[in-house]
Amino acid sequence: MTVLPSALDTAAPEYAANREAMLGKLAELDAEHAKAVAGGGEKYTARHRERGKLLARERIELLVDPDTPFLELSPLAAWGSDYPVGASLVTGIGVIEGVECLITANDPTVRGGASNPWTMKKALRAHEIAFANRLPVVSLVESGGADLPSQKEIFIPGGALFKDLTRLSAAGIPTVAVVFGNSTAGGAYVPGMSDHVVMIKERSKVFLGGPPLVKMATGEESDDESLGGADMHARTSGLADYYAVDEPDALRQARRVVARLNHRRAQPDPGIADPPKYDGEELLGIVPGDLRTPFDPREVVARVVDGSDFDEFKPLYGSSLATGWAAVHGYPVGILANTQGVLFSEESQKAAQFIQLANQRDIPLVFLHNTTGYMVGREYEQGGIIKHGAMMINAVSNSRVPHLSVLMGASYGAGHYGMCGRAYDPRFLFAWPSAKAAVxxxxxxxxxxxxxxxxxxxxxxxxxxxxxxxxxxxxxxxxxxxxxLPHFLSGRLYDDGVIDPRDTRTVLGLCLSAVHNAPVEGARGGFGVFRM
The missing domain is CATH 1.20.5 (Single alpha-helices involved in coiled-coils or other helix-helix interfaces)
Incomplete structure (x- = not known):
């Protein structure tokens, strides 16, 4: 084994300062996450409970297998906007009857679960993850439809939500809808376009137009139950496939639906892997509070990969970028990590070759960001930094193995692109509270x-x-x-969440497990023209 050595001095004042700064950022992050968990606040939470209903996260907790993790995605969506943090929707990956699923749950304590522009973007990102990784989708529905004052930003692009459900089904990726309350207007198409539908007695209300709209449009008098109740849909319209007596029963039936899907992973779970040789707690003190101060990402790699075992590729060439082979929770990965911030021609060429090798071997790539971008200046322009940087970006763009990105420090300029930023479609992208991204x-x-x-x-x-x-x-x-700052960027869904550095290994492991539900296949050629 090639176990990485560690030079991290946990007794040094620099380490203590870094750790203190990171803990301060994590405290701020916890406060923002608490806003998402609070939903619509105490008043509307109490009203929801008085109606005998579970909260969105409580429904998820009963749905997933006991003592299994739930990887929440985009929890800070809408941060810094006029809409509540979390965008009235909970999304994430959880295990149901041994099957990894993409789960979405409307939060009815926020304007009745109505969808605003950020809700739509968050849901679309969730569907994108489900499609790329072939994860069954379970939708826990309770929404009055579009937040009407913002309809101009929702109506036209929002149709993609329903298109996604039909394309997932057409691709053989199961979709399940559990209706807990209103599923009105466009929202009625969520159960309408799902493969399996569970409705709840005297709770579920699914109709294109509620009684007031029907009265205005046709003059017909009707009530919720006869127009769109669970009993009607189970007995008359046939929209309900399963009829539950209450919320726990609906979640039990949804679990049985997933158990009967006969959904198979492309690759089995590799089993228990050796933990890193170094304490993950030490990740708190590695990144300096001032990102202009460099740090060695190998210290991070040593606390994330199995057995701290890292076979470095071209260690003496292009030393501002560390590349090498490792495993995380038993899954093989190739790692690219910025060491000195700046990317030169050598680093760019090294990265392009490494990415090609990963594609030949069908190995996912992990990008650990801390870059100020590609080097500028007369000497470097004459040395071909543009064509070499383009070579790296070309390789990233046309690579077909799954990419996972973690922003640890700076991620500036075209370096953000070369290290597989959001625009380059990484399967998952997470940020540490210390991260920054900009031109x-x-x-x-x-x-x-x-x-x-x-x-x-x-x-x-x-x-x-x-x-x-x-x-x-x-x-x-x-x-x-x-x-x-990461709060700002995460609020705009430029990442899939801001995570505690100590959770990096766990988060990467969960993502790699999700990734291997689909075949992992690299590009065989097809990288376009590399300018030499």
């Missing part, structure tokens, strides 16, 4: 704007206002800093 660092961006403004004034023969320049730089730095 460039706040100081650099503000400085560039200042230089351009100064040059423009000189070209016009005008005096330059240094005081105004100082104020502008401070304002720009503050703006870019706030827009680079």
């Amino acid at each position: 460039m660092g706040p100081q650099q961006l503000a400085g560039v704007l200042s230089i351009v403004a100064r040059a423009s004034a000189a070209a016009k023969g005008q005096p330059y206002d240094d005081e105004a320049d100082s104020s502008l730089r401070a304002m720009v730095e503050q703006q870019i800093e706030s827009e680079s």
